[in-house]
Amino acid sequence: MALVLQAYTFAQQYVASCLHPTPTKSPMGLKLGVISTAQINPAAIIHPAETHPDVILHGIASRDINVAKQAAQKYHFKKAYGSYQDLLDDPDIDIVYISTPNGMHYEWAAKSLKAGKHVLCEKPFTSNADEAHRLVELAKERNLVCEEAFHWQFHPAAHLFREILDSRKHGRVLRTSAVMTASPGVPDGDIRWQYELAGGSSMDMTYALSFTRFAVHGSNLKEIQSAVARPYAHDMRVDEAMHSLLLFEDPSDGHLIQSRIYTDMARQWAIKKILPRIWELPSIEVETDKAIIYFYNAMMPHLYHYISITDKMTGKTKYEKQYQGGPCWGEAWTTGGKGGKSYWSTYRYQLEAFTEKVRGKNVPYWISGEESIAQMEAIDAIYKAAGLPVRPSLASLATKA
Missing domain, CATH: 3.40.50.720 (NAD(P)-binding Rossmann-like Domain)
Structure with a gap:
């Protein structure tokens, strides 16, 4: 999608x-x-x-x-x-x-x-x-x-999602489940299928892992409990789909968080050749002690999104949305005024932060280099657990050739 x-x-x-x-x-x-x-x-x-x-x-x-x-x-x-x-x-x-x-x-x-x-x-x-x-x-x-x-992490909706989790109003995070699929699937011949160019669903659909690590931020990746790949028929080194189960340790009290991540670059249609699963937008569900919290369309919330919070005790669900301002941007003066603009895309908020950082200014939100390293370390660990090779560096491939 x-x-x-x-x-x-x-x-x-x-x-x-x-x-x-x-x-x-x-x-x-x-x-x-x-x-x-x-x-x-x-x-x-x-x-x-x-x-x-x-x-x-x-x-x-x-x-x-x-x-x-x-x-x-x-x-x-x-x-x-x-x-x-x-x-x-x-x-x-x-x-x-x-x-x-x-x-x-x-x-x-x-x-x-x-x-x-x-x-x-x-x-x-x-x-x-x-x-x-x-x-x-x-x-x-x-x-x-x-x-x-x-880009999605710079949007006000992402910050509201994290604030809901971090407030502990609904208790501790117990488990997460993040999904990103392509239906219709990525066509054969696309560069995303090429192993040498770091192709594969875990790479191209790395958003699902990003949603997860954002939700459990500060938690340490303790273990890859399971990682099962569906190999691409034309290159068995490339994951057409990956279903992994990760275990994170919350540093605040040591409790464990189980995280399911499913990516699929060739998701089966709901009705073959008639109805692709166009409703499966990249999303994440988080279960806490007291609630089930679901962030629908976390990847591009500027188009449409909602964060649903279902109370376990009452069964009642409430919905929240955030298109501008919010926990990070609310008090920030931007090139579009205080809190940004409601029509700004995730990419526009990202560019706002990037240019301010380049100018040496403080920014409402930022992704550190250490965070990007940790993200890539987790991807490498998933590939190894699934029995697939880590994506190669082009320089090493050239040396071998």
């Missing part, structure tokens, strides 16, 4: 751009370079940058100069580059957004940092935990920002 959600986001942002005036760009704005012409770019960075007064669409790169020129003309970038390195060699660029295939994230994020650029890198952060460690250390050495683009 990720592609469907992106399509809706394109539409939502287009309507928002028609209804709301484009801000005047600051002459001291950060000049943005986009590495790759991936399908996700308009929703993830281009449209958010259009509505941000302090971000200028400076350049976009492709390995084909004609493709880059077409994208530059369509989205009003000032420059087009026929290689990623040409973009990094441009001294005018301040910040870089990377949307290459997963397996190329580390290479181009590292090269961007070495070129003196701040980096916003698509998820998953890297191909494996070792690369994540190296990338975080490089960013620290260069005193540059390198952020994993888990």
Whole structure:
């Protein structure tokens, strides 16, 4: 359902751009370079940058100069580059957004940092935990920002969800269950099936693990109790689906939290060739001592979401939503005013935080490099428990070849 959600986001942002005036760009704005012409770019960075007064669409790169020129003309970038390195060699660029295939994230994020650029890198952060460690250390050495683009975590709805859990009003977190599926499935031939490019459902649908670790934040991954993969028929190293059971230890009192994570890039249709499971939006359920809390469409809550809280004792359910303001953004002054705008997408809130961080300011919410390392360590551990190889680094593959 990720592609469907992106399509809706394109539409939502287009309507928002028609209804709301484009801000005047600051002459001291950060000049943005986009590495790759991936399908996700308009929703993830281009449209958010259009509505941000302090971000200028400076350049976009492709390995084909004609493709880059077409994208530059369509989205009003000032420059087009026929290689990623040409973009990094441009001294005018301040910040870089990377949307290459997963397996190329580390290479181009590292090269961007070495070129003196701040980096916003698509998820998953890297191909494996070792690369994540190296990338975080490089960013620290260069005193540059390198952020994993888990955009959903920047939205006010995510912060309300966490506040509900952290308040302990409903007791301790006992278990979680996070799901992300694709129905219709990802087509054969897509790069997300390529092992060498860090493909697989646990990588591409890493949101489900992100939902889980966000809900149990501060808890330590104690054990992978079970990890069962459904291998991709054309490459048994790639997980078409992964069903894992994790055990976290809450540091506050040592109690254990059991977390189920299910990802599926080829989810069966409800009725074969007639009805795909289009209602299965990426979501997480959390059971506490006193309630069942469900965050529906946690991935892109700006389109639609709800957080339901069902009281175990009374059986009554109440629903909550949050489209602006909230626990983190409520008192924050943004480029859209206090608390942000209700029509801002998850990506727009993310860009707001990213640009403020680059400017050296305090931000309402941030994902640390250590958090991205822990996320990749958990993915590696799931693969090992499932009997599948950890996604390789492209550099090691080149050496073997």
